[in-house]
Amino acid sequence: MAWNTLDDIDLAGKRVLVRVDINVPVEDGVVTDASRIERIVPTVLDILAKGGHPMLIAHFGRPKGKVVLDLSLRVCLPALEEKLGRKVRFVETLEAAENLTEEARDADVLLLENIRFHPGEEANDPAFAARLAELGDVYCNDAFSAAHRAHASTEGLARLLPSCAGRLMQAELEALEAALGAPARPLVAVVGGAKVSTKLDLLGNLVEKVDQLVIGGGMANTFLAAQGIGVGKSLCEHDMADTAAQIIAKAQATGCEIILPADVVVAREFAEGAANETVPATECPDDAMILDAGPQSVTRIITALEAARTLIWNGPLGAFEIAPFDAATNAAAARAAELSAEGKLVSVAGGGDTVAALKRAGAADRFTYISTAGGAFLEWMEGKLLPGVAALDKVT
Known part of the structure; x- marks a missing residue:
């Protein structure tokens, strides 16, 4: 356009x-x-x-x-x-x-x-x-x-x-065009948050566009469960297992690598400073819940970021609101910010908790572009044509 x-x-x-x-x-x-x-x-x-x-x-x-x-x-x-x-x-x-x-x-x-x-x-x-x-x-x-x-x-x-x-609209459109329209590759997307069901269109569009898709937060639990992995008492949409499996299959067909947690931080209660342990993603205790990605997972994500040229970020990797379950989000965001500041990565982020998570991590100011547009940002990332943008098209 x-x-x-x-x-x-x-x-x-x-x-x-x-x-x-x-x-x-x-x-x-x-x-x-x-x-x-x-x-x-x-x-x-x-x-x-x-x-x-x-x-x-x-x-x-x-x-x-x-x-x-x-x-x-x-x-x-x-x-x-x-x-x-x-x-x-x-x-x-x-x-x-x-x-x-x-x-x-x-x-x-x-x-x-x-x-x-x-x-x-x-x-x-x-x-x-x-x-x-x-x-x-x-x-x-x-x-x-x-x-x-x-x-x-x-x-x-x-x-x-x-x-x-x-000027603000122009900056937003140029940033999104750089992220999804004609991105420098490899293109990596980080998508986190609580539920797969709220981001079906987003995931379905991204697996056709990106080279690697990092899935974190409660969404990752649903993808783990879809592969027969026990997630204990974690937030998980078990009824979305078939949908998650379909997204994995679509990613394989399009050549998109999905990166899920290899290790996870688990706790018996969701509270500030709660007693916790790090275990392989396949070994979550039945009485525990997954609240963050573990250090091996963070290393894998950072490796992907360091090889990438473009990053799209939407949603946290864990329960970022309380320590210590903000560690994965903070570490990955900090590295993305460093790479962006060094001119090695074009990073575009937005939607819901994303801005809050990146600000909490002290990384927002160094991302290439932070969108505060919420629903409009997500719909663009879902591949939808936005009426207010379409009406500006010089061809129409």
Whole structure:
């Protein structure tokens, strides 16, 4: 796919509708983590530098097409103004946006009230999208995290105005293209987490694309059980054994090597500092549960990383939330970060607990790219076409 960026469209004097994701955590009326706001700053400042007039369109929470005052985007104004270093004018309703004075239209930055207050947004209603399109001259999508939703402000609007990707969207798409579209090989994927059932599409797509697939966390237990290996009281989806076996067979057919734990760390209780032991993966005691990959497994994973040119990472290798069961995730992540910092590895990570696990390991800052897009990142990795991305395609 090919898409325009902010460099491909003349923005001088243009009103630019910018779809952003500033769905930030709030406590007592104050934004507690402005990371998502910080990530849209380059796009907004770029538009201003090019002479454009940005109107930010965003959602906040799940009001389900109704006005919910507790979910007003007004709460984001102080953080937005602080991060942008300039005044942001809040537009309370769509009707107000349609009747702005010329002075207001030319204001540095406008923020439209929560777009999900309108039922036409999530319904991707053509008439609602047309109303939005009347507000601007150019559409810019900088919300990859919402690109898997075919909503009016993510998909419908993009087909009605000259459209482009913002800097954050551009960085995300380029990172994902480097990871799966045309990766340097060998390509290794690390997939962890609790359940195989939540990542069937992901695993099915990856075994056709990657050279080696490392499976960790509770998912690994299901794959071990599928091979007739006892996993004691471990988290395990025994009813997914046939599916796991099918994935193993598919990997063999496509030439993908699946790397499962050779040794495991087991304990009788899931608690900080719980008494534990390391045993071969084939020898988990009946009264114990597997909570992490063992040192032999980590060595094998690191060997794969050191031979790789590209890494995709989604999910932890063990119960990373508590020590000592974070050891495998921490060690593998640290080595991946080192290789990335040395320019030997292109590493792209994202989805769910992944960001938290890599931050806990002190490795996130040195990965090539960390996606905070959650569901959109996973759907891309599953090989699905995201509506918000497809709508930006210059061919469409």
